[in-house]
Amino acid sequence: MFARYLILATADVLQRLSRFDAPADITLAQFQRENPKLGSRDRHQIANAAFAALRFWPLIQSWLGHSTTPTPANSRSNTAVDERLGLIALALDAQGLLTPPLTSEQHLEILQRAKSWDSAGMHHAWLDACMAKAQTFAAPLTSGLQHNLPEWLAQTLQAQYGDAAFGALAQSLKQTAPLDLRVNLLTHKRNVVLQQLAEQGIVCAATPYSPWGLRLQGKPSLRQNPLMQSGALEVQDEGSQLLALLTGAKRGETVVDFCAGAGGKTLALGAMMRNTGRLYALDNSAHRLDGLQPRLKRSGLNNVHTLVLQSETDERLARLRGKADRVLVDAPCSGLGTLRRHPELAWRNSLRSIEELQQTQRRILDSAASLLKPGGTLVYATCSLLEQENGAVNHVFTQANASSFTPFDWTATLEKHGLTNLQKPGHHAGVPNAIALLPHLHQTDGFYVAAWQKNH
């Protein structure tokens, strides 16, 4: 049973989220700043319910009688509808882990629960009408409705991965992601940190693939934890850790992290380089690079040089041209591999935005390639699941640079790190230089990594 203020607060958050004009965690943080009196339990409850609703957005829309495509018109404020939104989101979340397609029994249970919380009976008629239609909701006609994804995305993924793999992938995208940490091996040992966390009552285990990772049971708050504050630990999905690992950075090298953002991978690369050589963290967002500074201080790294780029062709890049042993392009992308954490991204992207991203990715990759010295390695990565941002970008670059870059063969690297079961994605013929991490196969976010070696 929830107090009405909690239902209304959840509805308020969802109303804001339904504009799909900002990342969900930013919208939530803004809501929390504007509602400082809410206790931490309530905040938690509201956030969980909001994310549950985002994972089942088309279902909620069909219950509310809206279209499945959010438009400014259907995100208009309307108190009765808002309250229903909050009620249903809380009921969905209370149902525990749900994976689509839901059975008609599951539909009924959620609606029944919502009805039992609607103590004033304001929404009974609507909930009864929904229950009468539960059978219809449980028999969706389209792939998008079945998997609670936008139609264009469901169809694109289905065509790309095939029916069986798409079904498993779509289900995995509705799970909540585990909380993974990366141990800073520059200053700490993984088994020692694991032991220290266990002594604090925090249950975790070594990650299956990354040699630096810990996977936590549940989501304990770590902000004030001395291990976080001292730089021994960083929150980082195992897939992100693997991406840094695959870059292969070594002591004494010159390494460029071209799209460093707040430096998640920069920090891992710096630790791989044992704080030697030169590591350049570049990004065109000063704000994001600013986020790296406190993390750098904690990390103990002093081989990192940051540079805010005007664009990917900033003329100051000239001094790095031909100098780098390795360049990582962790490209701006749709983020669709992270839907477990950011379900709103399914609704913030479109076929058109993917096309625009592809152009940017190609431009950045071309410019980043010029920084490599002969024999150097170029690594292109995204956290996207889409061929358009992955294999297609790989293919175009490989074709256009056939005389100066050779597609990298991952076999030895994967063997060295015991990663031979990482998947070789369905790649264009003659471009076998890519690997993919997928949530339903590797329990990581979805990542794509391709690499080339600059010819001598």
Ligand SMILES: C[S@@+](CC[C@H](N)C(=O)[O-])C[C@H]1O[C@@H](n2cnc3c(N)ncnc32)[C@H](O)[C@@H]1O
């Ligand atoms: C996927 S994020 C990087 C995440 C980061 N590597 C990490 O591990 O936390 C992509 C980054 O590319 C940056 N970016 C976008 N366009 C760019 C450009 N033209 N040149 C350089 N960086 C760019 C964005 O600001 C964003 O920080």
